[in-house]
Amino acid sequence: MPDVFISSDNIFSPLGVTTEANFLQLKNAVSGVKKHEDAKMSEQPFYAALFGKNDPFISTGGQNRYTKFEHLLIVSINDALQQGGIEAGDNKTILIISTTKGNISMLETAAINPALKERIALPVSARLVAEHFQFVHSPIVVSSACISGIMAIITGMRLIRSGQYENAVIAGADTISKFILSGFQAFQAVSPGPCKPFDKERDGINLGEGAGTVVLTSNRKYDRGIRVMGGSISNDANHLSAPSRTGAELSYAMTRSIQEAHLLAKDIDFISAHGTATVYNDEMEAKAITLSKLQSVPVNSLKGYYGHTLGAAGLIESIVSIQSLKEDLVIPTMGFEQSGVTTPINICRELQSAKLKNCLKTGSGFGGCNAALVLCKE
Amino acid sequence: MKGISTSCSIRDGMVCKDGQTVFENKNTRLPEFLLSVYEYFGMNYPRFYKMDNLSKLGWLAAEVLLKDSFSADTYQPEEIGIILANSNSSLDTDLKYYESVKDIPSPSLFVYTLPNIMIAEIGIRNNFKGESAFFVLEGFDADFMWRYVEGLMNDNILKACICGWVDLLKEEYEAVLFLVEKDREEPFLPFTLGSVNKIMAFG
Structure with missing residues (x-):
């Protein structure tokens, strides 16, 4: 391939x-x-x-x-x-x-x-x-x-x-x-x-x-140094407008995309989450991140800068992640002060400079759909 | 072997299963026709009444498709997917939703202003949790659909997949679905481009 x-x-x-x-x-x-x-x-x-x-x-x-x-x-x-x-x-x-x-x-x-x-x-x-x-x-x-x-x-x-x-x-x-x-x-x-x-x-x-x-x-x-290494899509089969109660289906997509990239959870350096700032979406994502054993990985949401750009969101946020990999900088989550999800995850709140190699980009939407994508720097 | 297990089409007031007409009710308006299909097959699923017409059409086609032809318990929920396409997206309900905006915007209509909601309705009914996708194309592209699903099967992403075309705008509608399974003894048709074209033409 x-x-x-x-x-x-x-x-x-x-x-x-x-x-x-x-x-x-x-x-x-x-x-x-x-x-x-x-x-x-x-x-x-x-x-x-x-x-x-x-x-x-x-x-x-x-x-x-x-x-x-x-x-x-x-x-x-x-x-x-x-x-x-x-x-x-x-x-x-x-x-x-x-x-x-x-x-x-x-x-x-x-x-x-x-x-x-x-x-x-x-x-x-x-x-x-x-x-x-x-x-x-x-x-x-x-x-x-x-x-x-x-x-x-x-x-x-x-x-x-x-x-x-x-x-x-x-x-x-x-x-x-x-x-x-x-x-x-x-x-x-x-x-x-x-x-x-x-x-x-x-x-x-x-x-x-x-x-x-x-x-x-x-x-x-x-080749400009960044590759798309894995991607997966899943469905909650639960509710039209409310996300899964467990996050298991998003977690499935995350795990599957990491496997497809021939990586392990510990290889992921940061997660660009969907993070819409609704009560239920963010809670579900935190559960999925923890189920995927990614709870210590820095996570950001870019919705505080761009709002929810719907059909463009997955692209704009993936491109910011690509730039993060290139510049070794994780962008903080604007609007986040104190954790409000029941499962503790590592929300990035300040500009973080770190050696970055692998990024997981995720998204979820109406119809219970979930997607995860792995982007890697060579 | 990989094969098409069964097919179903709903168009021109007729429901066909594996190429045979199983129900006919011509010269009725669309909502009445959809209800007559639901009643004829003795379906009992109260959610049906809440769906928009596009979801009703796709959901009914999926019910007839799977009935007596598929054992979902052969697979894990994540191994079963739904890949659909149409040309009018959710425009039929978009128009109705925007009518409601002039009065009080209806959240129950707004949720149906996305074509992938039809996939969710079929997924919720059957507990299918695998890969799904909705494509909007000028017309049904058999070659694209065949290659795409072939790839999902070959890469072990899916073992069973409902595929096809479900389009609806006002009184014009067409649903053609087929079920592809990766390991199916004696399939109805081999999973080839020729078979997909044949099903699209004859249901």
Whole structure:
């Protein structure tokens, strides 16, 4: 089976337009989460990490040809491709897109008719993005709730390992509008202030928007020192919107991905958790981490900087982890002060400099889905 | 040997199992049709009534698929997976949810605004805990699905997997599911690209 290397990446978020710019903001403890008062989105003020109305979007040809969601993908993919030598138009390259709701905000602003339903469909966005970069093959859209980004990386890894493709461009994005915000509010899942992952006082999520891209390859010429070594997905088979009571299913995915990477629990140097800051998610994750014998490993959640970026979260957070491996720095968990999970785990609260080799990235989402990914430095 | 154990399709007012029509109720509207399938097969699962139409369609197809054709106790829950795709994601319920936002946003509708919730409904019913994935594609890509599931089996990630296509928007719907097992004596069909294409065409 060929090795799978990360050849380049990009984070396009309210914190910055490149991976390096984003990582610098995290090192400086800058958060993109701000208070917003926007009656179009919510009657009450809310905290979220959103793009400003005047944030940079590239001009990509015909007016209004691309939606904000598609713009995010295009800008992010463009930066990632420009760093590498991998060609979108290569017959051995596949495009994989991760999103939960894509162009859903169009329901709020346009008349609902057959043309709109066609325009909202995720494969249409994927095709427009693929055509922009002249990808040869039809793109694949992964839409499995909040694990979509991690799942897209795992899908790309598998397609490369099977020999079907040599390169995979994996991009994820979501934008926040009333549709999504009102839904999480209806679930009483949105924090009235900045979110506090794993903290005693945690009381819900902040939403966020952004995009992330990783370019995977089996071509050693583009080896930049980080490999995707293992990935696993599991399902709780328990509840649509509440996580497992035991964490056993997430733990299964963690253990399985570590085994696939030919590693042991003791080889994991840090965990980039999902850490949404809801009471139940963080509790379940702490249990899963302990069940996997990883309770002493430094853990962070990046939701305090980015909010929950949904279909982009797994990508953005994996890319921050890749940068952590490169710079030997674990980013602290913004918003965390005092542990509020019943199983003690090692939440990272200060910028930690350490020799880092292996990272475990995890995620969980609606529908009881769980995903884990192992990223390794050579 | 690796094989397709059974298949089920629901389209055009007909339910087919292994290519044979087992129920027909044409010229009814979709919700009534889905309920008539549930009642005809004598199903008893109160959660069914809470599901959105997409989940009902996928769940019914999975029930008919597995009935008399699968012994889940042959496997560990983690060895059984669900890999599905469609082209309209959850748009049918997205439209209904956004209607509710104008009044009071409904959390019970919002949870169904993700297509993988259908996978969760099938997983909860059967205690399937293995790998699942939901892909949104312009049309069913038999080659992609076949290679992907072939890989999951060859890498020992799954030993049994429900695969297929479940798409629904307003009154238009189509569900085609098939069950792949890694070690199945005398399978219904060999697990080949040709078999997958045949099932998609004829159910």
